[in-house]
Amino acid sequence: MLVRRVARPMLSSIFIAAGVDGLRRPAASADVAEPLVNNLLDSAPDSATRYLPRDPQTYVRVHAATQLVAGLALASGRFPRVSAWTLAGTLVPVTLADQAFWREPDPDLKLQQKAHFWKNISLLGGLIIAGIDTEGRPGLSWRARRVAGDAVAAVTSVIPGEDHPSHSLQTKAAEFGETVREKAPVIAEYARERGAELAETAQRRGSQLTEIASQRGSELAELLSERGSELASAADKGRHHLEALAADPPPKLRRLARAFGR
Numbered sequence: 001m002l003v004r005r006v007a008r009p010m011l012s013s014i015f016i017a018a019g020v021d022g023l024r025r026p027a028a029s030a031d032v033a034e035p036l037v038n039n040l041l042d043s044a045p046d047s048a049t050r051y052l053p054r055d056p057q058t059y060v061r062v063h064a065a066t067q068l069v070a071g072l073a074l075a076s077g078r079f080p081r082v083s084a085w086t087l088a089g090t091l092v093p094v095t096l097a098d099q100a101f102w103r104e105p106d107p108d109l110k111l112q113q114k115a116h117f118w119k120n121i122s123l124l125g126g127l128i129i130a131g132i133d134t135e136g137r138p139g140l141s142w143r144a145r146r147v148a149g150d151a152v153a154a155v156t157s158v159i160p161g162e163d164h165p166s167h168s169l170q171t172k173a174a175e176f177g178e179t180v181r182e183k184a185p186v187i188a189e190y191a192r193e194r195g196a197e198l199a200e201t202a203q204r205r206g207s208q209l210t211e212i213a214s215q216r217g218s219e220l221a222e223l224l225s226e227r228g229s230e231l232a233s234a235a236d237k238g239r240h241h242l243e244a245l246a247a248d249p250p251p252k253l254r255r256l257a258r259a260f261g262r
Contacts, residue, residue: 004135008074011126015071015087022064026057029098033060036097066090074130084130091127095120 022029034056041049053059067090073083099120101113138146 001135004133005077008077008080008130011123011130012071012074012087014123015067015090016075019064019066019068019071022060023068026060026064029060030056032098036093063090063094081131081133084127088124088127088131091120091124
């Protein structure tokens with residue numbers, strides 16, 4: 001984009017100039033950097049500072065080279081985000097060492113350092129914006145949210161909810177139909193096996209029932225032959241009793257007959 005091609009060299013120009021000046025004249029900034037270097041080396045453990053140089057000019061050269069390389073990278077658009085964060089990191093110690101206006105007793109110098117301090121703060125804000133600029137491409141946070149949203153949508157589409165009951169029923173019906181189609185051969189085979197077993201059982205039980213019926217029938221016939229005379233005698237007695245009642249019915253029976261005859 002044209003705006004980035006113009007704005008990046010403008011933002012990095014001061015760092016390129018400071019880097020060139022620091023490499024050419026490190027002694028000019030060594031006096032300012034010496035207190036900061038001494039405090040850093042004194043606060044760090046001996047195992048970490050044993051092999052580090054004590055000369056402040058060495059650190060000025062390293063700082064200037066870092067600003068020059070990162071400034072050129074930002075101006076040319078090579079690794080712009082990394083170079084912007086690198087320049088932001090080099091700006092912090094310079095601001096604290098060279099623009100500490102709160103420690104300056106001279107009012108004029110204090111006012112000047114205060115202006116440079118807020119200028120560096122503005123540059124730091126611009127570098128942070130350049131460091132998070134994705135050039136229109138989605139950043140890592142957006143991609144993470146997008147992946148999380150897609151995962152949630154995939155899970156909710158599988159789980160049936162109240163908003164789509166018909167869709168849930170259709171899905172369940174389709175799943176049930178698929179299960180029936182898969183299990184149909186097994187069910188048919190089971191029915192054939194059980195049908196043969198039932199037929200065999202019915203055939204076996206039928207012969208047993210026939211035998212029982214024949215046994216019970218002979219027993220019933222024998223019982224009738226033994227009790228036949230008794231039953232015939234009882235039936236004859238009942239017939240005579242009914243004939244006697246019909247010939248000479250009791251008074252109550254006659255009144256009842258007359259009542260029904262009306």
